[in-house]
Amino acid sequence: MWSSLITPTFLFLSFFSVELAPNPGSATDENDSYPPFWDQINGDIAEFPVQNNKTIIDPWKYIDRLKMYKILIEKSNRYFAGFGKNKTDNVLWALTLYYGQLYETDRFSEPPNSSVCAYDAGAPGCLSINSGWGNINFYVIIPYFLAAIESEFLKDLPYQVELVSREEYRSDFCYSIAECRASYPQTMDLANRFYQYLLSREITSIIKDVPHYNIDEDTVVLYMWEAHQAGIDIGTSKFSDVSFYASETERDFSMDFLVTIEFLEAALYRPYFESSAKILVGFPHRLLTDQDRIVLTRNFNIREKALLTLVKLTSEINKLTGGAFFTIWKKVMNLKPARSVARFLVRRLLLIPIS
Structure with a gap:
């Protein structure tokens, strides 16, 4: 049943990555990472x-x-x-x-x-x-x-x-x-x-x-x-x-982020310097407050808002399926072609150059 979620999620990530393409000048400076x-x-x-x-x-x-x-x-x-x-x-x-x-x-x-x-x-x-x-x-x-x-x-x-x-x-x-x-x-x-x-x-x-x-x-x-x-x-x-934690919002974000990392781990996401630095471009630059649960202030940039949205979505889908989403994901990720597709979509989302 829940296996039908895999394809829609892939399509969502692909669409999401195109919509969030930043300006060319937003690349991460390696020395700052x-x-x-x-x-x-x-x-x-x-x-x-x-x-x-x-x-x-x-x-x-x-x-x-x-x-x-x-x-x-x-x-x-x-x-x-x-x-x-x-x-x-x-x-x-x-x-x-x-x-x-x-x-x-x-x-x-x-x-x-x-x-x-x-x-x-x-x-x-x-x-x-x-x-x-x-x-x-x-x-x-x-x-x-x-x-x-x-x-x-x-x-x-x-x-x-x-x-x-x-x-x-x-x-x-x-x-x-x-x-x-x-x-x-x-x-x-x-x-x-x-x-x-x-x-x-x-x-x-x-x-x-x-x-x-x-x-x-x-x-x-x-x-x-x-x-x-x-x-x-x-x-x-x-x-x-x-x-x-400083706030319940920060607590929830931390748990959502760590759940999302599990999905990346299952895809054997490459944990090298560049790919890791690009993930962290969107990591919130400050602790979240409970006010942020209502609306994110303007000092969060588009990459931060994208990451916050993605980790919340991933975690919520997993909760709604009682963890079955992650179970199916892990089974699909046992296939090498599926892992390659998953890593490709993540790099698209994070705008990491495909090598």
Whole structure:
């Protein structure tokens, strides 16, 4: 029954993308897409302080989580050399750019006083433990980083890593390999699978002194997204309560956005730098207020309004079908031609050049 929704939705997206074509000058500047303070860190574990022969990482500081993202990208870049140029086709870029966007749009701030832990262009700040976005993101980066250590993808570390915990809601978080594995073994296994796959790859050719590995693109993208979704599932199950958000409208948008991401994941959407940056062009530049539920103010541009409309539509269709829409979507996406069509339509919608 619900399978009949797939074709109308494809047609809607195609029509929608044509209607929302922006002016030629609206393209995203790549330099503006990097997370704030990206060029001020090296992606080296030695950047963290050492105390009592332990590397100390505070996951409630924006810059410390950013360093974790950059370490993972720097250590895995060599495996994706055959995917593209300038190290922009690493599959971890989607998670990294999204993290920076959340910080830059004040979604790690303290509700309802968004001036606390707010974005500061002059110096990296904090992540509020009362931010729903920040808490969900915790379960995106922390299992990924700890699994990189557990799997020995990050090997020969000079010191044991210690994550600084917060007393608030202590039981809602895991701060070590042992804690995360005890509480969320499946999530740790999925993150480990991603790294083990990379470690198992062999060099098939060397082009201009750069080794290329025998990586299957669909497989590595699938493994990345499945580990990511496992972390999101933990976070949303714990932190979807409205009390963690600046407004109910913002809460609803966050849940709708994450549902839409699941549809992209099922299509094995390519999570590289350019494609991820173009998705985030439409990400709302500020926290939504309950007034925005009535009417979006003029300071939201056409791309933001388009994304807000799309994620609401996708989520509402899924709710109306009792989740059957997503179930059918996943089955259809098992077919490679269908995935290609879905990614094509998404790129049309987001105005990403087809390569």
